[in-house]
Amino acid sequence: MTDATAPLPAARPEGEVLVRDLSEEELLARVFPLLPAGDATLLGPGDDAAVVAAPDGRFVVTTDVLVEDRHFRRRWSSGDDVGARAAVQNLADVAAMGARPTALVVSLVVPGNVPAAWVEGLARGVAAACAPVGAAVVGGDLSGGDALVVAVTAHGDLEGRAPVVRSGARPGDVVAHAGVRGRSAAGLALLGAGAASPADGAPGASGPSAPYVAGYLRPQAPLAAGVAAGAAGATAMLDVSDGLLRDAGRMARASGVVVDLDAAALRPAVRGLEAAARALGLVGRAAADQALDWVLSGGEDHGLLATFPPSAALPAGFTPIGVVRERAATGPRVTLDGAVPAVGPGWDHFGG
Ligand SMILES: Nc1ncnc2c1ncn2[C@@H]1O[C@H](COP(=O)(O)OP(=O)(O)O)[C@@H](O)[C@H]1O
Numbered sequence: 066m067t068d069a070t071a072p073l074p075a076a077r078p079e080g081e082v083l084v085r086d087l088s089e090e091e092l093l094a095r096v097f098p099l100l101p102a103g104d105a106t107l108l109g110p111g112d113d114a115a116v117v118a119a120p121d122g123r124f125v126v127t128t129d130v131l132v133e134d135r136h137f138r139r140r141w142s143s144g145d146d147v148g149a150r151a152a153v154q155n156l157a158d159v160a161a162m163g164a165r166p167t168a169l170v171v172s173l174v175v176p177g178n179v180p181a182a183w184v185e186g187l188a189r190g191v192a193a194a195c196a197p198v199g200a201a202v203v204g205g206d207l208s209g210g211d212a213l214v215v216a217v218t219a220h221g222d223l224e225g226r227a228p229v230v231r232s233g234a235r236p237g238d239v240v241a242h243a244g245v246r247g248r249s250a251a252g253l254a255l256l257g258a259g260a261a262s263p264a265d266g267a268p269g270a271s272g273p274s275a276p277y278v279a280g281y282l283r284p285q286a287p288l289a290a291g292v293a294a295g296a297a298g299a300t301a302m303l304d305v306s307d308g309l310l311r312d313a314g315r316m317a318r319a320s321g322v323v324v325d326l327d328a329a330a331l332r333p334a335v336r337g338l339e340a341a342a343r344a345l346g347l348v349g350r351a352a353a354d355q356a357l358d359w360v361l362s363g364g365e366d367h368g369l370l371a372t373f374p375p376s377a378a379l380p381a382g383f384t385p386i387g388v389v390r391e392r393a394a395t396g397p398r399v400t401l402d403g404a405v406p407a408v409g410p411g412w413d414h415f416g417g
Pocket residue numbers: 128129158306
């Protein structure tokens with residue numbers, strides 16, 4: 066662990082400015098110009114609090130933290146990557162309510178030996194992730210501390226629509242998904258095994274590992290599809306952060322239904338991950354099984370899982386991957402082609 070009095074790292078590059086070389090004001094003066102502005106901002110960062118327009122009369126609010134060595138490693142993820150991931154994780158939660166993200170606040174706990182450029186990169190990464198939806202960063206907080214922690218809170222506008230909750234799935238509804246499935250888990254596995262390097266997922270990289278490693282470092286959530294799903298009458302929705310089976314299970318329990326996934330509909334995603342499994346040295350059946358496990362249990366792709374009435378036209382970006390059935394005698398749960406899936410349960414921070 067590090068503190069502001071620890072010796073400088075031996076390999077400190079010539080002229081590198083660390084967080085502990087600056088005052089809070091000096092660090093913020095580097096960060097503020099990098100933050101995205103947005104239409105909903107009435108008063109941005111710099112005062113005791115920000116003021117954000119909520120034309121709908123209601124606002125959506127959600128928060129998520131990223132913790133070093135739990136959600137990211139600095140030797141794999143740049144500040145830009147962590148900023149983009151922290152923003153997307155929150156923007157996806159707003160989108161999963163059928164809302165348009167408007168304003169974020171970003172709080173950082175930073176050890177003193179972190180380069181100031183890493184914190185500036187984080188602001189750039191947040192800005193890059195916010196750009197497609199026009200969301201602003203309107204404030205945040207800074208603290209020193211032993212562990213690097215990034216906490217983001219995001220707000221959103223329902224624009225007059227009803228929120229799309231987890232509990233609204235009804236028997237007969239179509240289960241659909243927008244976004245990628247399993248790529249982040251595949252990228253994490255490749256990095257963890259040393260079968261790929263962070264450079265393989267850098268912006269613009271085009272090698273065979275690029276989709277997986279970039280999918281882990283900077284997941285791309287289908288944010289516009291969330292608003293489209295709300296407008297199209299989605300009955301339930303959530304973003305897939307902990308794995309398709311685990312998150313579909315949350316929807317099934319909240320709605321009191323069975324979510325039955327269609328293995329054939331998931332097959333293209335599985336095929337798309339088999340090359341990553343082979344890069345880990347797996348062959349044949351073992352590679353196919355690993356790819357299926359990533360699709361069903363991999364987290365952090367932040368795709369949107371939604372249910373729609375059978376009569377609804379699926380909005381752009383969604384593909385059907387199953388149906389909602391009456392809860393069986395066994396209770397609300399997720400099945401794959403009608404049977405209990407054989408693969409792992411997905412991510413839980415406390416091992417459950
Ligand atoms: N420490 C907490 N205090 C209050 N509510 C919490 C806390 N942690 C999580 N929640 C709430 O529990 C629910 C599930 O959280 P989580 O699994 O983190 O959702 P998500 O995967 O969408 O981020 C959310 O509604 C969240 O707001």
